[in-house]
Structures are given as C-alpha cells and as structure tokens.
Amino acid sequence: MSKAVPVDGEVDGEVVSATGVPTASAAAELPTAVTGQGVQSVDRALGILEVLARTGEAGVTEIAAELGVHKSTAFRLVATLEAHRLVEQTVDRGRYRLGVGILRLAGATTARLDLVQEARPICRQLAADTGETVNIAVLSESSALYLDQVAGSSALQPHNWVGQHIPLHATSNGKVLLSGLEESSLEAVLGTLATYTPHTITRRPLLREELERVRAQGYALAVDELEVGLTAVAAPVRNAHGDVVASMSVSGPSFRLTPERLAEVVRLVTEAAVEVSHRLGWGHR
Amino acid sequence: MSKAVPVDGEVDGEVVSATGVPTASAAAELPTAVTGQGVQSVDRALGILEVLARTGEAGVTEIAAELGVHKSTAFRLVATLEAHRLVEQTVDRGRYRLGVGILRLAGATTARLDLVQEARPICRQLAADTGETVNIAVLSESSALYLDQVAGSSALQPHNWVGQHIPLHATSNGKVLLSGLEESSLEAVLGTLATYTPHTITRRPLLREELERVRAQGYALAVDELEVGLTAVAAPVRNAHGDVVASMSVSGPSFRLTPERLAEVVRLVTEAAVEVSHRLGWGHR
C-alpha cells in the first residue's frame, strides 16, 4: 500500500469536482474518493468523517478497510476525532457515527450563510451569461420579497424590485417558492388570486397543476402573467435540508426571451440555482 | 444595494457572547482546546477547525500562534483541510474560514438523528402556524444544543442557533430540559448562573421554583431573560419512557409575542411537542 512518494509531480491540486471521476493517480486502490496529498493522518481522519457521513454508522474494522489502513490506525484516528466530539460511539464497544461537534462547527459557519452574500457572484455571472436581469427572492408574509437584483447587459435598466413584495401566483419566482410549500401552508399564504393580465393564473386548481409542473421540471416559467411583454424563468435554491429557501430568476422582455432562447436560459438559471444551493450546504446524498 | 433586508452578514465577534464564561483557572499550557492524547497532527487540524469556529476567520500565522506550532505546519494542515472542503480561503492569498464541507457533514448528522427527522415536518407546520422561528434542542455538555431550526414567515432569518451551545437557565428550551432532570444530575449541570439581562434568573432557589412551575404547567417561558426583546416558549419532547429528550420552542421579538398572543402560541407548541413525542413512541402506557 505504500504509495510512491519521493517525487511530487502534479502541482494542480484540483482533484475532486463533484461529478468528476478521480484522477488516475498511481496505485489508487482506495475506493473512497479521498484526496491523495496533504498531511497523511489528517487526510485519513477526514476520510473517516466522509465515510461516516455516507454510511451513517461504521465500526473500526469497516473504516479501516474503507481507508485501506490497519485497524489500530483507524482506531487511533477515530479516538482522536472522538476527543473533539466530531464522532461518537453508539454504545460502549460499539460502532461510530458523527457527533455533535460537527453541529457546533456548522453553527459557526451559519454566520456566512447570508443568502445574498453567497449568491451574488453567481447572480452576476448568470446576468453576464444571459444578458438579462437576475433576481433572488424569498417567501415573506404571503408574498415574494426580492432580496437582490443584478441588471443585465442591456442598456435599459428595468424596474428595481429589491425590497418589493410581489404576488406569488403571477411570477416565476413566486411559483417556485410556492412549489416548496406543503399543502397546508400553501392554503395559508394564498389569498385571492388577483388578475394582472389575461394570462394570469387566477383559478386555484390551475395553479396547483402549475405548481406540480414546477416541482416536476425543477423550474418555473411566467410569460405575460404579471405584465404583458414580461417573461421570467426561475429555479429553486435549497438549503442543507433540501427545503426551498429562495428562488433565483432571469427576466426580460418577451421579445428577447423567445421560446428557442428560453431553453438555454432555463439551463443556465437552474445550474446557477444548484450552485448557490451547494454553497448553502445542499447536495449530500 | 440590497439595503432592504439586513440579513446579518459577517460580523466577526458576533458569536454568542454568552458561552464564554471566563473559566477560572484553566490550564495555561494548553494552547486552545482539548489537546490531550491522540494523533498529533489530527489533533492540531481539528484545533484549527475550532479556532476558525471561534474567530470566524483567521490567517495562517494567527492559527499557528494559536496552536503553538510553526507557520508551515499550520499551513500544511490548513491545506489538507481545504482539500476536503472543510475550510476555504476568502480570496487567493487570503485568510481562511470554515467551508461548505462542514455543512455537508452536518446535514449527514442531522439526517441520522431520528429526532430531527421526525420533528422536522411538525416544526415546519408550527412555524407556519405561528409565523415565528421554531427550534429544537437537546441537553449536551451542561448546555442546550440546538439541533434544528425552521424560520418563521418573516423574511429575515433572525439568528441561526443550530449547533450553538446556549445557557440552560436563561432560555425556555433550557428550562424545559432542566425540568426533565433529577435533583442529583441537576446540580451537576448547573454552574454559575450568569446574568444576561435584568430578567435573568440567577438565584438557584428561584430557578428551582421556576422548574417546578415548568413541570406543573408543561411548558416554559422566557421573556427578555437571555436578550432584551426576545421572547420564547418551549415544551418538552418525550421518548417512549417518558423522559424529556428534547425541547421544542417558538421564539420571536417580544413586541410580536404579546401576552394575549402567547396563550395561543403555548397551545400550539405544546401540541406540536406532544405530536413529536407520540412519533417517538410516547403515550402508550
């Protein structure tokens, strides 16, 4: 198992890439996707955390096999992790699982869970890619509250919606936010469905169908529903639990967001929303 | 931009001003945390995580000083942590902070805790019904550890307590958890009763009376006891044996949780806690 050490060749450290297959490193017999270089024992210890995150529970022998190290080594590492409360054993002489220390650390990271802060660079990129206006909104008191907006490349600055409350049933963002609600709370936030244009969805059964479609396809459309000539597409942003916490949208004049262009925009906005979700801790399992 | 919503950003020293009760005369030789025995490098690496959790952000030199090791050592450890996404640097050649890997792990831990799993839908419903923030906490190391949080309908996430250790005597959750203890273990977990506001209960006899009241009425109140303007009400969650295993709370600004509204909130939170208890096997006697 001794790995070829002396000469360290590649300098680029980027190995893991979410979907990427691990690089073909020499003697890569480890089934776990742990990074090759770094402080060995720390690398292994963190590997243990990842194993436990994946399996939920594991014994020392199992862990040792997974990492490709001796039992005693795995035990020493696990004991060190336990001293820091990052793992805990179910009973004495039992298996191990992740401990409360993880939660304490996570609590410290929530300080930077500022949605706007994390989403901004991605919003900017999305605005640059599409050339249209990008918005991010959350649910607030029976309406959509726009938290941030990045203008597109086009000269004419659209209306600035930041801080505005927007009806839920007539916007793409609103539909996405509604799609994340359960049936019970859905009824609580839905008042009368006001009519804004002939295309506004005003009948509840139709809205439910639409929300079901949004859930299924992972994004929402709104064409001429709030305002004639205004088209928008939105995708959900999820937190670590998978809840829909916000919605990210691209909007612009309908004559520019033509049906054939929409497909590409849909792809971009869903990708961006997934990226933000990842930064919020979503994406395990 | 985005002036409208003051979602608290990166305030540095913002971490609970409460937990750090000045320890009387703790070991001066130990640089930071529990660094007893174990794998040295792993111990140090985890120490780095704790430093970052405490300070929010830190540079390599600062970390090295905190741990009492050489810069290069700290750098290598931090680089290893970074490879696993547990830390990340703000910009190139910049300071380090905790990364999203922590959130992934945290998500895995809460997913493993059946308590959170079972309680989550009920918490969500409770948050929707009351419009306020719902928390669920357990007893851990002489303090209340918050396991989960569901934000209320108001847009701005007040403060994310998940993973934080909160004093037991100054919170509604803490009182509920204490009320489930026996006399002997009660004395063990109670240290000095720190004062946070003029309303904090700091005298032991008064606290005992309060706990007796909590036991009798089946819920706990905390108005302006941890923080002026913060009101919370909590109810016990019991397992199949009837032991208090967790506490569920609704909290919000005192101006919104008025006395006349509290009655209704008390009813809702106790009902929700009973429902969770039932799911954990309580109630068949």
Added chain:
DNA sequence: CGTGGTTGTTGCGCTCGACGGAACGCAGTC
C-alpha cells in the same frame, strides 16, 4: 521608488510521532 514590515507559500534535512503487527478482553455462535 525604494525599504522594511507584513502576509501566505514552498523545499529540505532531521527527528519524533504515527504506523502496522500482534496480542488482549469480550461477545456472540456453531
């Protein structure tokens, strides 16, 4: 534009700390 102070980053040789082998105590199970 230099100059002295920071930072984070990187080779390098020495040494001490982490590693693996083996043995131990303890549960179950043929």
Added chain:
DNA sequence: GACTGCGTTCCGTCGAGCGCAACAACCACG
C-alpha cells in the same frame, strides 16, 4: 470450549510530518 468476529492496547520501527529558512507577494511608510 473452541471459534470467530468485534473494539482496544502495547511496542518497536521507519517514514511522514515537523521546524527552519528562504521565497514571493502585498501594504504602509518616507
């Protein structure tokens, strides 16, 4: 009671990780 699995402990060895020092940027002086 022998067997086989588990988690745990002890110990000698050797290579991995340590501290040193030099490096490359950056910032604040003057």
